Amino acid sequence: MARDGLPTLRIAVVGTGLIGGSVLRRLAQTEHEVVGWDLDPGTRTTGTDLGLAFADRLDDALAGRDVVFLCGPLSSLPTGLAEVVAAAPKHCVITDVGSTKMAVAVAAERAGLAGRFVGGHPMAGSERAGLAAATPDLYVGAPWVLTPLGVPGLPAFRLLARLVLESFDARVVPLDATVHDDIVALASHIPHILAGALATATDRSDVRAAVLSLAAGSFSDGTRVAGTPSARTTDMLINNRAAIARRIGLVRSALDDLVDAVVAGDAERLLSCLSEGRHARLDLLARHTEPASRTFTAGESYNEELTYLLELGASGGCVTGCQIDGDRVTYAVLKPATP
């Protein structure tokens, strides 16, 4: 029995690179029984050498599991999901850790898995790759998005929310899959594109060596994620191209405003535009939230609970606790507050 009453679970982590490996290493420190599997035999050996439980065959990893974390490359998730469903027990709850959520949600709904599959996206990472770079503390304090597929997904959502909160010390952000993809276009994908643009322009420039020699913090921070393995970034960006296309105009328009003001020497307009951005940046550093809680009883509809959760996430809030007591569920949450 884990703290707050979550039973000990039998968990499998399928795909153990940086992200899945960090999930596995964290769970290995808890009272849950966890096993890893990776397509690459070398990774399985590395894992065993690190003292982690690894299965040699996917079937063996999945047998008798209560929860499966599907952590392969983004484009492999729909196929991987079908493989897991074929081999895992019928009661098994499945989640993933992919950085876009629509494609896998569509695949899960088509396969009739709305009651068993809840998409996930732990919002932390690194420009490094592989199990050797994995660390059990990667997700501590980070937002972890969960995207239930409607009302049928609520029981699985509750289970995963408790697991994420209790075992990872992360914050759960409930979101509709489409809304998630729209938000991360700005919160993650376009930042990768901007970093790539700066690094690529430098690579192509006739002052490349001198720029690298003089690069201060602004350049170094602004290109950090350009060091991410390019195939991984490509996979992520292509998978979310619709949302990126919807949101890139906003960033290009702000860029135009800034560049136009600079080139025109219009200090007043430039200051105004930079101040808007500084406002958002300072709010990021000191986010103002206030705690609240909400209990749902058997008398209330699941629809009400789902709506509450999705609106909470979309408005910038998160779940910090989930207690189940008979037919009552109580969510402790943080809501954005005006300072």
Place this chain on the structure above:
Amino acid sequence: MARDGLPTLRIAVVGTGLIGGSVLRRLAQTEHEVVGWDLDPGTRTTGTDLGLAFADRLDDALAGRDVVFLCGPLSSLPTGLAEVVAAAPKHCVITDVGSTKMAVAVAAERAGLAGRFVGGHPMAGSERAGLAAATPDLYVGAPWVLTPLGVPGLPAFRLLARLVLESFDARVVPLDATVHDDIVALASHIPHILAGALATATDRSDVRAAVLSLAAGSFSDGTRVAGTPSARTTDMLINNRAAIARRIGLVRSALDDLVDAVVAGDAERLLSCLSEGRHARLDLLARHTEPASRTFTAGESYNEELTYLLELGASGGCVTGCQIDGDRVTYAVLKPATP
């Protein structure tokens, strides 16, 4: 006598915010005799409270000084330079720490100061501001650009190079002022514009709170310098608008390439473009340099020394040591090398 034979100098630091304050705090740890001055009486009090020597009047700060660091806001430098020249001894060498070098170089040449003024730009900073944020170690290991105004500036360059190397543990990058401004457009100013564009677009977006809630490392790093006081960034960008205008096209073109490939779902083209950028990023993390040295004797022309230094800096190299032995000067340098 300092190490490597630099005599003990009487130094004034005029303007003691983040940058000047860090210069002052560092020099206060050396054997040089240093005094600070700031236009703001509150800053002078803060400095005195921190145990730093401060003068109440600019004249007092400048009397009998061998070297002056002019560290006020960028746009104030030409005026500040005239004030310093009026009050400092005739032999006094003057440098500044501004992030663009053309405007102050033009002002110095017009004032006939080519033999006494060498522009400077220590390439480290912080999004914070003020003397309280200043730290003596800010420049350790950082590139510190020095821009001699032709052959007449060489003796002053040598003095400042030794001071920067010995007292700040920085690397000296000799550059022509125009070349400097062109390089920092890419190495610092355009990164500030990109960070501003991302932060401003977020501030304007209808999913602002959710984006800030989900922001992972890529967003946080990509907006860090958007937290810089906006007036300081405005001053810096406006002062270098010509070079920014010359270089922004390269970044926009790379951005277009990336966005076009994403929107078209062209994974192959996207991977190729991201890989170019990753190449530059990885070179930034593991710059390959090789040590060399060069001695100039009285028989060689100053022109030759100047050309050597400026080519070294423009090619991505730097000076790591400067020894003067009678009429010989020996530079220890690092040159970019192919891995």
